[in-house]
Amino acid sequence: MSHLVKNYNRKKISFVKGKGSYLYTANGIKYLDFVQGIAVNCLGHAHPRLIETIKKQSKKLWHVSNAFQIPEGEKLAKKLCQKTFADSVMFQNSGAEATEAAIKVARRYFYSIGKPNKNRILSVKNSFHGRTIAAIFASGSKKMTEGFGPKVPGFDHFLFGDHKLLKKKITKYTAAIMVEPIMGEGGINVIPDFCLKELRKLCDKKKILLILDEVQCGISRTGDFFAFEQSKVKPDIVPIAKGIGGGFPIGAVLMNKKVAASMTPGTHGSTFGGNPLAMAVGNTVMDIVSTKKFLNNVKKFSKYFLLNLNNLKEKYPKIIKEIRGRGFLIGIQLYKDQSRFIKKLMDNKLLTIRAANQVIRILPPLNVKKKEIDQALKIINKVCAELK
Numbered sequence: 107m108s109h110l111v112k113n114y115n116r117k118k119i120s121f122v123k124g125k126g127s128y129l130y131t132a133n134g135i136k137y138l139d140f141v142q143g144i145a146v147n148c149l150g151h152a153h154p155r156l157i158e159t160i161k162k163q164s165k166k167l168w169h170v171s172n173a174f175q176i177p178e179g180e181k182l183a184k185k186l187c188q189k190t191f192a193d194s195v196m197f198q199n200s201g202a203e204a205t206e207a208a209i210k211v212a213r214r215y216f217y218s219i220g221k222p223n224k225n226r227i228l229s230v231k232n233s234f235h236g237r238t239i240a241a242i243f244a245s246g247s248k249k250m251t252e253g254f255g256p257k258v259p260g261f262d263h264f265l266f267g268d269h270k271l272l273k274k275k276i277t278k279y280t281a282a283i284m285v286e287p288i289m290g291e292g293g294i295n296v297i298p299d300f301c302l303k304e305l306r307k308l309c310d311k312k313k314i315l316l317i318l319d320e321v322q323c324g325i326s327r328t329g330d331f332f333a334f335e336q337s338k339v340k341p342d343i344v345p346i347a348k349g350i351g352g353g354f355p356i357g358a359v360l361m362n363k364k365v366a367a368s369m370t371p372g373t374h375g376s377t378f379g380g381n382p383l384a385m386a387v388g389n390t391v392m393d394i395v396s397t398k399k400f401l402n403n404v405k406k407f408s409k410y411f412l413l414n415l416n417n418l419k420e421k422y423p424k425i426i427k428e429i430r431g432r433g434f435l436i437g438i439q440l441y442k443d444q445s446r447f448i449k450k451l452m453d454n455k456l457l458t459i460r461a462a463n464q465v466i467r468i469l470p471p472l473n474v475k476k477k478e479i480d481q482a483l484k485i486i487n488k489v490c491a492e493l494k
């Protein structure tokens with residue numbers, strides 16, 4: 107009998123080791139892992155440089171309190187700011203903590219300029235910003251909030267793509283709009299660049315902040331370091347997590363100096379956030395995934411993958427409704443429920459994961475090899491043919 111709480115519907119399989127794009131069961135069966143811990147292991151399993159980093163740092167220093175200077179964190183924050191819009195970084199341990207901290211920063215900013223009533227956060231209905239009490243109410247999903255009342259006040263919602271409703275929902279109490287540039291759990295809905303631009307303009311006009319949740323779509327997953335970069339928009343606050351630790355739990359909030367100024371000593375903290383062990387790993391991940399060459403490879407191979415997935419859509423027009431996404435944040439939307447398809451992919455040794463709206467999410471490691479993409483395409487083709 108399992109003594110774990112049954113808050114997950116786990117598949118009846120476990121793994122004993124991983125290497126690159128592959129996972130291995132105890133009896134040596136090999137799976138192509140295109141889940142990668144849900145966009146977490148951006149460099150695949152057991153990357154030699156990450157192993158080396160953790161070995162080295164673990165012999166030196168694991169954890170000290172944020173009461174002291176942490177040079178590894180200074181270094182990672184500097185790298186993140188040099189590569190992005192941000193001026194300052196606040197480290198956390200997870201995505202939900204990062205989105206919550208982002209909300210705190212937005213509220214604290216308006217408090218600090220004498221407008222404490224400007225504190226409401228406007229976000230997309232049925233989006234995903236994590237599972238803490240505030241984050242579930244920010245997501246505005248009935249399924250996630252059911253049984254967890256009372257409702258946390260301060261959150262408003264609009265439907266994805268409903269620009270009229272969005273404008274109507276902005277009031278004098280609104281502090282920020284928070285959206286995922288590409289909805290992950292929600293079914294790989296991409297906000298087009300021109301909409302992100304309009305969103306920025308709208309925020310400027312209404313003098314409110316723009317929070318872009320890059321927890322899933324960020325850290326080079328789309329072929330740019332951040333998914334919003336192609337739009338040239340500059341957000342005010344960006345929570346990140348998943349990929350930045352390459353498998354080690356790290357979260358962070360990136361922000362511009364305007365809002366960072368409000369976060370004075372004592373306003374926020376985290377016992378574990380930004381400890382030397384986490385920061386050492388984050389630095390190595392950042393060094394690898396933020397180079398032009400690495401990003402170009404993500405662009406090149408993901409383009410190849412998407413092109414061929416679209417070919418499969420043409421070949422099986424009654425099964426595949428749409429191929430969505432950007433870079434290696436890919437969704438295959440089916441006409442039918444996706445569970446059976448995912449099960450069949452797994453029977454053929456390809457691991458994928460669901461998202462809302464009958465979408466199968468495909469999240470290869472960012473350093474995936476072409477022949478591994480070909481292997482996945484072959485399996486997807488086979489399952490389509492079987493289900494035809």
Ligand SMILES: *Cc1c(COP(=O)(O)O)cnc(C)c1O
Pocket residue numbers: 200201202203205234235236237286290291319320321322323347348
């Ligand atoms: C995964 C995710 C989160 C929550 O991250 P956790 O580490 O699970 O708390 C928040 N926002 C988005 C967009 C995510 O995909």
